[in-house]
Amino acid sequence: MNDKKRRVGILMSGGVDSSVAALLLKDAGYETVGVTLQLWDYETAASRPRGERGCCDISHQLDARYVCSQIGIDHITLDLRDRFTERVVKPYEKAYLKGITPNPCVACNSHLKWGAVLEKTAALEFDYIATGHYARIEHGDGLPLLRKGLDLTKDQSYALWQVPRIALAKTLLPLGEWTKKDIRAKAAEMNLRTAQKAESQEVCFIPEHYSDYIRENYPDETSKIGHGDIINQQGKVVGSHNGFFGFTIGQRRGLNISDGQGPYYVTGIDATSNRVIVGDRPALKRTGLVAADVNWTSFDPPTAPERCTIKIRYNDRGVPAWVIPGENGRVEIRFETPQISVTPGQSAVWYKDDAVWGGGLIRMALKDDWQPPVEVVHPKGVKA
Amino acid sequence: MSDKPLIYLDHSATTPVDADVADVVKQTMLDAWGNPSSRYGKGNEAQLVLQTARELVASQLNCPPEDLFFTSGGTEADNLALFGAMQTARKKATGNHLIVSSIEHSAILRAAEALKDEGYRVDVLPVSSDGLVSPDTLAGMIDNETVLVSVMAVNNEVGTIQPIAELAKICHEHGVLFHTDAVQAYGKVKVDVEAMGLDLVSVSSHKIYGPKGVGALYVRDGLDIEPRTRGGGQEKGIRTGTENMPGIAGFGKAAELCARHFDEDAERIGALRDEMFELIKQGVEGKVRLNGHPEKRLYANLNLCFEGVEAESLLQALDLDGIAVSTGSACSSGSTKPSHVLLALGLSELEAHSSLRLTLGRTNDRDSISRAAERIAYHVNRLRAMAF
Numbered sequence: 001m002n003d004k005k006r007r008v009g010i011l012m013s014g015g016v017d018s019s020v021a022a023l024l025l026k027d028a029g030y031e032t033v034g035v036t037l038q039l040w041d042y043e044t045a046a047s048r049p050r051g052e053r054g055c056c057d058i059s060h061q062l063d064a065r066y067v068c069s070q071i072g073i074d075h076i077t078l079d080l081r082d083r084f085t086e087r088v089v090k091p092y093e094k095a096y097l098k099g100i101t102p103n104p105c106v107a108c109n110s111h112l113k114w115g116a117v118l119e120k121t122a123a124l125e126f127d128y129i130a131t132g133h134y135a136r137i138e139h140g141d142g143l144p145l146l147r148k149g150l151d152l153t154k155d156q157s158y159a160l161w162q163v164p165r166i167a168l169a170k171t172l173l174p175l176g177e178w179t180k181k182d183i184r185a186k187a188a189e190m191n192l193r194t195a196q197k198a199e200s201q202e203v204c205f206i207p208e209h210y211s212d213y214i215r216e217n218y219p220d221e222t223s224k225i226g227h228g229d230i231i232n233q234q235g236k237v238v239g240s241h242n243g244f245f246g247f248t249i250g251q252r253r254g255l256n257i258s259d260g261q262g263p264y265y266v267t268g269i270d271a272t273s274n275r276v277i278v279g280d281r282p283a284l285k286r287t288g289l290v291a292a293d294v295n296w297t298s299f300d301p302p303t304a305p306e307r308c309t310i311k312i313r314y315n316d317r318g319v320p321a322w323v324i325p326g327e328n329g330r331v332e333i334r335f336e337t338p339q340i341s342v343t344p345g346q347s348a349v350w351y352k353d354d355a356v357w358g359g360g361l362i363r364m365a366l367k368d369d370w371q372p373p374v375e376v377v378h379p380k381g382v383k384a
Numbered sequence: 385m386s387d388k389p390l391i392y393l394d395h396s397a398t399t400p401v402d403a404d405v406a407d408v409v410k411q412t413m414l415d416a417w418g419n420p421s422s423r424y425g426k427g428n429e430a431q432l433v434l435q436t437a438r439e440l441v442a443s444q445l446n447c448p449p450e451d452l453f454f455t456s457g458g459t460e461a462d463n464l465a466l467f468g469a470m471q472t473a474r475k476k477a478t479g480n481h482l483i484v485s486s487i488e489h490s491a492i493l494r495a496a497e498a499l500k501d502e503g504y505r506v507d508v509l510p511v512s513s514d515g516l517v518s519p520d521t522l523a524g525m526i527d528n529e530t531v532l533v534s535v536m537a538v539n540n541e542v543g544t545i546q547p548i549a550e551l552a553k554i555c556h557e558h559g560v561l562f563h564t565d566a567v568q569a570y571g572k573v574k575v576d577v578e579a580m581g582l583d584l585v586s587v588s589s590h591k592i593y594g595p596k597g598v599g600a601l602y603v604r605d606g607l608d609i610e611p612r613t614r615g616g617g618q619e620k621g622i623r624t625g626t627e628n629m630p631g632i633a634g635f636g637k638a639a640e641l642c643a644r645h646f647d648e649d650a651e652r653i654g655a656l657r658d659e660m661f662e663l664i665k666q667g668v669e670g671k672v673r674l675n676g677h678p679e680k681r682l683y684a685n686l687n688l689c690f691e692g693v694e695a696e697s698l699l700q701a702l703d704l705d706g707i708a709v710s711t712g713s714a715c716s717s718g719s720t721k722p723s724h725v726l727l728a729l730g731l732s733e734l735e736a737h738s739s740l741r742l743t744l745g746r747t748n749d750r751d752s753i754s755r756a757a758e759r760i761a762y763h764v765n766r767l768r769a770m771a772f
Contacts, residue, residue, distance in 0.1 A: 007704075033704060074703065074704055076700045076703060076704075079696070120697065120700075122770055123694070123697035123700070123701060123767055123770065124697065124700055124701055124704065125701065125704075
């Protein structure tokens with residue numbers, strides 16, 4: 001028997017979750033190494049007021065290093081500034097300019113957190129990598145199974161759909177069976193520096209409102225877009241916008257339409273014709289979606305339409321739907337009952353029980369009627 | 385951080401404080417805590433400590449103690465020298481031109497950039513592939529507007545020792561001032577302001593087993609440099625503000641110990657460095673290239689290029705073994721930019737990213753050297769095998 005300790009690199013953001021995750025791994029007997037990704041230029045970030053630095057502030061890296069010394073483990077920093085800009089920030093900005101609402105955290109997870117760190121695992125002789133996400137991975141004989149965290153109010157499996165199977169096979173998620181409350185209590189009990197730290201913002205690199213940020217960084221593109229019409233479901237002009245990239249599907253505020261027919265919601269963004277489409281709340285309803293850039297996270301694709309539970313946004317509890325394999329790696333999802341705010345660019349994640357079956361980026365929302373197949377064999381373990 | 389015994393091979397980044405130095409620092413804080421500017425007994429006691437430290441630090445430069453001014457470190461000394469000399473020249477309308485070498489520390493390069501933004505003319509003196517500046521090239525760059533030339537005595541990354549006496553001579557022939565950043569040289573390589581004819585010299589305490597946050601600038605007697613700060617007039621107004629007494633006293637002690645260990649350090653650490661290089665060459669399968677000059681280099685410095693190996697990964701793998709090394713200067717570590725020094729020597733970006741700096745010091749012995757060499761060879765061989 002090889003009595004050498006297994007070495008695991010735990011991604012540490014400087015927050016309370018990954019701090020406790022590191023502690024748990026160490027206590028479980030792993031040779032644990034804290035890994036913090038440097039994604040942004042600290043000098044640039046330091047010129048902003050402290051409250052606007054987001055994850056870019058060096059204090060988070062320093063917190064991670066501090067916690068590592070508190071619990072007595074090594075720490076390294078990986079410099080991924082260029083890759084973060086290229087793989088996360090630029091695509092994020094460009095998506096808005098194409099009328100799409102992007103999902104940078106998913107890209108960051110797969111390209112940065114797992115992608116880059118996996119490349120490093122061999123160089124640093126890591127046996128596993130780990131993160132402080134609230135989700136579980138079951139390592140059995142077959143494919144690794146990515147499952148929801150036991151604390152359903154904190155479950156983060158949705159954000160991990162894009163992590164490739166080969167990466168999941170080398171991943172440990174020590175917080176999967178913990179509640180947030182217990183993690184905070186554990187951090188406090190161990191007197192970890194990060195015990196009281198606030199939750200991080202959703203999009204870490206955008207300090208102000210994102211549309212101002214886009215305008216600042218893409219002056220030519222945004223001034224070319226200029227103003228455009230806001231139209232209703234019948235195609236009638238009901239207002240004007242000063243850049244469609246400032247709107248998201250389902251948005252109600254800031255439309256400035258005063259025809260007395262409201263309230264209006266954004267139901268679509270048409271970048272090609274530079275128009276924002278609005279309607280009443282029922283007009284937001286969609287019967288399905290097409291997902292592209294699909295990853296089959298825990299199970300292979302079905303050969304015929306099968307039932308699943310679908311999540312189309314982060315804090316979505318999930319609704320029953322059908323997953324239908326399509327061409328060119330695309331997948332069609334049909335909801336059992338129509339859903340509102342199906343937003344292109346966001347992630348659609350389909351589950352089998354509490355396991356992430358697969359996911360993709362929403363390419364378009366579908367409006368047409370659809371009938372489920374008459375003869376259906378319910379796959380084992382799927383709730384009807 | 386973890387419980388592995390540390391093998392420290394980064395003495396050019398900083399050094400552990402000598403126990404005797406720490407004693408002096410503590411004594412100064414607890415006993416000689418007076419303000420050296422105060423005109424009563426407690427102040428006089430502090431003044432004596434300050435004077436003693438100044439003499440000890442000055443003796444390693446062979447300069448009159450009264451021409452040495454304490455600062456917060458090498459960076460401040462460098463900035464004071466460059467801004468001070470250039471601003472005085474502008475005031476007196478005696479010139480506007482500054483020359484710095486391409487392999488200076490960022491304290492010099494960034495200060496020079498800032499001066500350029502203020503309208504001064506700045507030229508960069510190139511180096512040869514082994515890191516040496518050419519006195520002839522310098523002579524050709526000096527013109528009648530040139531005020532100051534700054535070339536470091538020993539380079540922090542590749543350890544190259546520059547012919548500063550020769551460079552100073554050329555400057556003086558043209559009526560130009562010469563500054564040297566001697567932070568890496570001080571206490572290890574002879575720097576003699578009289579014999580070498582230096583006008584301005586920056587030194588630092590924490591590279592010689594002294595405390596951090598203290599350094600000094602030598603300013604030749606009679607040379608007028610514009611201060612960067614205004615206040616109560618301490619350090620003859622050149623660097624005003626109540627002196628960092630514990631740091632200065634510790635710096636003095638560290639300088640005294642340097643004088644005592646000067647020859648012994650050079651011999652013992654130099655032999656360890658040579659042995660380590662041999663061991664690495666024996667252990668590594670394939671090429672190991674030495675960056676910088678093979679002979680004209682600091683006895684403690686090894687800068688090695690392992691083609692096909694990402695030095696950042698090597699550094700991290702060694703860190704997990706408890707071995708501390710560096711891939712460039714500590715100030716730019718974590719940056720994806722390749723070392724400007726290695727690029728100036730003509731290395732490609734890839735070669736620069738494959739280079740490791742090992743700087744030995746008093747904490748090393750034969751055991752730690754051979755263990756480190758063995759781990760370096762192990763990881764280099766492993767990482768090279770992965771790359772192909």
